[in-house]
Amino acid sequence: MFTRVKPSDFHNLNVIGKGSFGTVVLARHRQSGSMYAVKVLQKQVILRKKEQSHVMVERSVLLKGLQRPFLVGLHFSFQTSHTLFFVLDYINGGELFYHLQREGAFPEPRATFYSAEMASALGYLHSLNIVYRDLKPENILLDSGGHVVLTDFGLCKEGVSVGGTMQTFCGTPEYLAPAVLLGHTYSGAVDWWELGNVLYEMLHGLSPFYSRSKAEMFENILHTPLQLHRSVSQSARSLLQGLLEKDCTKRLGGEHDLAVQG
Numbered sequence: 319m320f321t322r323v324k325p326s327d328f329h330n331l332n333v334i335g336k337g338s339f340g341t342v343v344l345a346r347h348r349q350s351g352s353m354y355a356v357k358v359l360q361k362q363v364i365l366r367k368k369e370q371s372h373v374m375v376e377r378s379v380l381l382k383g384l385q386r387p388f389l390v391g392l393h394f395s396f397q398t399s400h401t402l403f404f405v406l407d408y409i410n411g412g413e414l415f416y417h418l419q420r421e422g423a424f425p426e427p428r429a430t431f432y433s434a435e436m437a438s439a440l441g442y443l444h445s446l447n448i449v450y451r452d453l454k455p456e457n458i459l460l461d462s463g464g465h466v467v468l469t470d471f472g473l474c475k476e477g478v479s480v481g482g483t484m485q486t487f488c489g490t491p492e493y494l495a496p497a498v499l500l501g502h503t504y505s506g507a508v509d510w511w512e513l514g515n516v517l518y519e520m521l522h523g524l525s526p527f528y529s530r531s532k533a534e535m536f537e538n539i540l541h542t543p544l545q546l547h548r549s550v551s552q553s554a555r556s557l558l559q560g561l562l563e564k565d566c567t568k569r570l571g572g573e574h575d576l577a578v579q580g
Contacts, residue, residue, distance in 0.1 A: 323394040325403065328356060339363050339373075340401075344408060354393060357404040364402075372472040373402065379448055379471035380404065388439035390459070390469040409467045411460030414516075418455055422523045426554055429520035432458075433513065433557075435466045440509045441576030447482070449475045449505075453512035454490050455519065478506060480575050491532055492525045496540050496564045510571035514561025521554065522547055526562060540564070 328345040335342035340359040347354060364373055383389030394405040414432070418424070424432075436458065443450055452473040459467045473488050483503040489495075495511040497504035518526040526545075527538035544562050546555055560570030567573070 323396050323405070325396075325398065325401075328354070328405075330356070338367070339369065345405075353408045355406045355408045357406060359402040359404070361397075361400055361402060369472075375474050375476060376471045377404065378476065379443070379474045380406070382446060382448075383468075383471075386442065388435045388466055388468060389442070390467050406469075407467070409459040409461050409469070411462060411464065413456055414458040414460060414466065414520075415455035417460065418520065418523070424520045426521060426551060429517060430554070432466050432520065433517045436468070436513055436516065437576055439466070439468045440513065443474070444480065444506050444509070444575050447477055447479050449478045449484065450509050450512075451475060452489055452493075453509060453516055454493050455516060458516070480506065482506070492528055492535060494536075494539060495566065497566050499536055499539055505566060505572065506575065507566045507569045507572035510561050510569055511566070514558055517554075518546075518558055518562065521550060526558075 327348055329348055331344045331346060333341050334344045334355065340357065340363070343356045343358060345354055345356045346352070359373065364370055377392065377395055380390070380392035383391045385391060390407050390409060392404055392406055394403075396403050436453065440450055440453070450468070450471070450473075452470065453468070457468060457470045459469055461467055475484050475486070478484060483505050485501070485503045487498060487501060489498060489508075489512075493512050493515045495504060495508040498508060515525050527535055527542060529535040529538060544559060546558060550558070557570070563569040563572075
């Protein structure tokens with residue numbers, strides 16, 4: 319580890335991402351030569367959007383992901399008078415979203431492999447009483463070995479034990495669980511709903527209840543039965559039906575979460 323890390327310790331190479339609060343820059347640490355993804359957040363923007371709590375939660379969760387499979391880790395964080403810096407693992411395989419857009423859909427063994435790694439990551443977060451709440455292809459990266467890495471923890475909720483509930487309306491429209499959409503209290507089972515959405519999308523090329531009309535999409539999420547392509551195997555069919563159960567008390571993972579060793 320390095321002491322008193324500062325912006326000049328890094329040589330910025332190029333911008334690799336842009337978000338609502340700032341940019342993500344590929345940078346080389348001048349002393350070690352190591353490559354990192356540096357998330358550069360503008361304090362003024364964070365304050366204007368009243369997102370301070372989300373940024374602090376993200377930092378807290380990032381620290382727990384270091385040296386943990388399938389979660390991006392935070393190596394350093396520091397600030398100047400106007401800017402916050404999160405120095406993260408550089409994951410060079412691109413977003414799952416990009417690969418899905420390019421290929422349309424994945425063969426079932428590949429989709430199953432990615433889903434198992436996502437489930438492991440979610441199970442680990444749940445073991446720390448953290449609910450992720452924003453699983454989607456844009457937040458799933460692939461590393462150089464072809465493994466998934468979850469990133470962007472700004473919507474995480476800490477301190478939620480198995481069986482605990484939340485009520486904040488948040489997430490991405492096409493992946494919202496029915497309870498969230500209805501404004502009801504909900505549990506960590508929302509993460510398993512989102513995993514079901516991502517698995518479905520990997521196999522079918524679109525999320526299960528997608529519509530260009532947001533109102534129609536929300537209606538589909540709440541009321542339309544799940545429809546699966548006949549090419550989907552019986553085991554994948556069973557898994558999808560369990561994850562995409564609209565009643566969260568009956569949903570796979572709703573009562574007994576995935577046990578992950580620390």
